[in-house]
Amino acid sequence: MSGRYGKTKRQFRSKLLSRRRQLSLARLVIRKKQEGDDEVSADAPAVAAVPGPSADPIQLDVDSELEPPQPSTSTATTPISATKRKFGYRQGLPLRDHISAAEQRQRPIETSFVRCCMMSALVRGLACTECSEPTLKIRAIDRRLGLVCLLETYCTTCGAVLNSTLSSDRVEEEKAGNVPFVVVRQAVAATMDMGVGHAGLVKLCRFMDMEPLQHKSYSRHVKAVTAANMTVVSSLFDDAAKTVRQMYRERDPSITDDSVLDLTVTFDGSWMKRGHNSLYGIGCVVDVETGLVLDLAVLSLYCQRCAIAKSQCRRNRAKFNRWLDSHTECNQNYRGTSGGMEVEAAEILWNRSMERGFRYTTMVSDGDSKSFKHLTNLRVYGDVELHKEECVNHVAKRLGTALRKLAASGKKSGVTLGGRGFGRLTGNTMSKLEEYYYLAVRGNTGKLNKMHDAVWASFDHASSTDEKPQHDRCPVGADSWCFYQKALATGQKPGPHRVNVHTALSAEVASHVKDVYTRLSDKSLLERCLQGKTQNPNESLHSKIWAKCPKAGFVGLQRVLSATCAAVAEFNSGVEVTMRRLCGTMGITSGERLIASAEKADRKRVREAERQAEASTKTAQRARRFTRAAEADASASDYAAGGF
Numbered sequence: 001m002s003g004r005y006g007k008t009k010r011q012f013r014s015k016l017l018s019r020r021r022q023l024s025l026a027r028l029v030i031r032k033k034q035e036g037d038d039e040v041s042a043d044a045p046a047v048a049a050v051p052g053p054s055a056d057p058i059q060l061d062v063d064s065e066l067e068p069p070q071p072s073t074s075t076a077t078t079p080i081s082a083t084k085r086k087f088g089y090r091q092g093l094p095l096r097d098h099i100s101a102a103e104q105r106q107r108p109i110e111t112s113f114v115r116c117c118m119m120s121a122l123v124r125g126l127a128c129t130e131c132s133e134p135t136l137k138i139r140a141i142d143r144r145l146g147l148v149c150l151l152e153t154y155c156t157t158c159g160a161v162l163n164s165t166l167s168s169d170r171v172e173e174e175k176a177g178n179v180p181f182v183v184v185r186q187a188v189a190a191t192m193d194m195g196v197g198h199a200g201l202v203k204l205c206r207f208m209d210m211e212p213l214q215h216k217s218y219s220r221h222v223k224a225v226t227a228a229n230m231t232v233v234s235s236l237f238d239d240a241a242k243t244v245r246q247m248y249r250e251r252d253p254s255i256t257d258d259s260v261l262d263l264t265v266t267f268d269g270s271w272m273k274r275g276h277n278s279l280y281g282i283g284c285v286v287d288v289e290t291g292l293v294l295d296l297a298v299l300s301l302y303c304q305r306c307a308i309a310k311s312q313c314r315r316n317r318a319k320f321n322r323w324l325d326s327h328t329e330c331n332q333n334y335r336g337t338s339g340g341m342e343v344e345a346a347e348i349l350w351n352r353s354m355e356r357g358f359r360y361t362t363m364v365s366d367g368d369s370k371s372f373k374h375l376t377n378l379r380v381y382g383d384v385e386l387h388k389e390e391c392v393n394h395v396a397k398r399l400g401t402a403l404r405k406l407a408a409s410g411k412k413s414g415v416t417l418g419g420r421g422f423g424r425l426t427g428n429t430m431s432k433l434e435e436y437y438y439l440a441v442r443g444n445t446g447k448l449n450k451m452h453d454a455v456w457a458s459f460d461h462a463s464s465t466d467e468k469p470q471h472d473r474c475p476v477g478a479d480s481w482c483f484y485q486k487a488l489a490t491g492q493k494p495g496p497h498r499v500n501v502h503t504a505l506s507a508e509v510a511s512h513v514k515d516v517y518t519r520l521s522d523k524s525l526l527e528r529c530l531q532g533k534t535q536n537p538n539e540s541l542h543s544k545i546w547a548k549c550p551k552a553g554f555v556g557l558q559r560v561l562s563a564t565c566a567a568v569a570e571f572n573s574g575v576e577v578t579m580r581r582l583c584g585t586m587g588i589t590s591g592e593r594l595i596a597s598a599e600k601a602d603r604k605r606v607r608e609a610e611r612q613a614e615a616s617t618k619t620a621q622r623a624r625r626f627t628r629a630a631e632a633d634a635s636a637s638d639y640a641a642g643g644f
Helices: 003-034 084-089 100-108 116-124 182-194 197-207 215-251 304-312 317-325 340-353 370-378 392-413 426-443 446-461 482-487 507-520 523-531 536-547 557-586 592-613 616-634
Strands: 136-145 148-155 161-166 261-270 278-285 291-302 358-365 388-391
Touching: 116 317, 116 392, 116 523, 136 161, 182 197, 182 215, 182 536, 182 557, 197 388, 215 261, 215 291, 215 557, 261 340, 261 536, 278 340, 278 536, 278 557, 291 340, 291 536, 291 557, 317 392, 340 370, 340 557, 388 392, 388 523, 392 426, 426 446, 446 507, 536 557, 557 592
Parallel strands: 261 358, 358 388
Antiparallel strands: 136 148, 148 161, 261 278, 278 291
């Protein structure tokens, strides 16, 4: 190559070789310093923190300019982080980088759960069997067993060790080998149930001055606890199937154990991370009649072992393929997008429903459920048709969403629909209309025409005026919620609409809102709401799952699977039954205090559920919701961007 391009290429090659020579010289300088040779040429560049030959390959930026060599008369020091520098300020003491295992074993453990100074009182005054002196004491020996230590009874006079024992017994398992300790297994299960994981256990041990469990050991226990939770929830699914079959048998005595039952279930998916890039997703099926969870599916897009292997073998594809052939326990059980996890979970659950003799022929889900469309196209039950029932909560939320969009779109088109003022779509008005729509649907289950009239009654009532009252669809009688019909039933003159209508809509606003009510009062939509069911059981279950496995941090599939199984078990049978079966599966004896605490938690849950079910509680909740909406409207103009 000749000309300008050839000259540019030669300059580039010369520049690259110069960079390589400088890098080789820098490595030589560091190697000599490590060997104790401080006689470095002044022409050598002072390069700090240059990786040695064993480090990862360096990618050179050939377009960057290196600083000119600077003479150095002192040995270069490695830069330290700001955190390490701050920690080094503590009382002027140097920061220790590492504490040896021998030094750790010599550290006292008197301040842990095992108080040897208090336990020594048990043997005080007893004579030693070797020297007959009454100088026996108890000490704890750190054997690097995590939360367990070795207790010894010894004589301070002759030094004889009379007997010893471990501070915890071992898990009752059939297989021999390194059998884990009960206290360690219990601690791991507790931290998993609380959702704090290994980091939480380390913090607890830090405050209790105890040796924490290593992360590798913790992971082995997590795997064992997850397997136990899966066993427990599988047995509870069998119990739930028997309960459902028994309930249907009471209605129809001809049903046998081999009969296939058509069930109405609620289904909903949930993701570990908000958005559309979650690595984990779950799906659960809940029977509408009994409220019991019948099955679950946990999907994962990630396997940590695969990710590590890919990183280590990124330049040797053949080596990775050989490792992959031996990698049988992969945590990635789904390949697709995060948004498709719900559909995949539904397909898994519907396909294996026949294993227990069930067909989920009616699904209660939200309006835009892709799962129902996917299952319909699959024809999972052959010629048996699937039916979709709308979640009443989601349908009512459609009204609120549509009204808020309408109020926002009015500003763009120059029509004032929202904002403050009588007859406009305020936040309080939209919340109340959404609530009235919900009550109209839930209060008329199984009655299509009455449901349709009740939906329109709330609109007619809101758009009525003294000159044009529209209360023909409002309920009649002295106990009617409509002030107009109540006055007519008691023989009184109705009061003014401006005072008695709390969701008033002006004529202009009502003309725009009417289109929304026309769409959401369509009988084809209301037909799918006749059962008046919601996805509340699924949403309640999801909250319990993510309480045991918070979305804030990253966890592996084992943690998500264990949290899902544990939450489902407690959701179906309560804490007491779950703890009994879990302890039995793990080979741990369930103590009296454990059972008493679990029973107390179940009683508290029942009391709270009964309180929430009371009409007065629901009325108070609605009142608080409307009050918050009204306060939000009142303070809507308090803040404006750039208004200060």
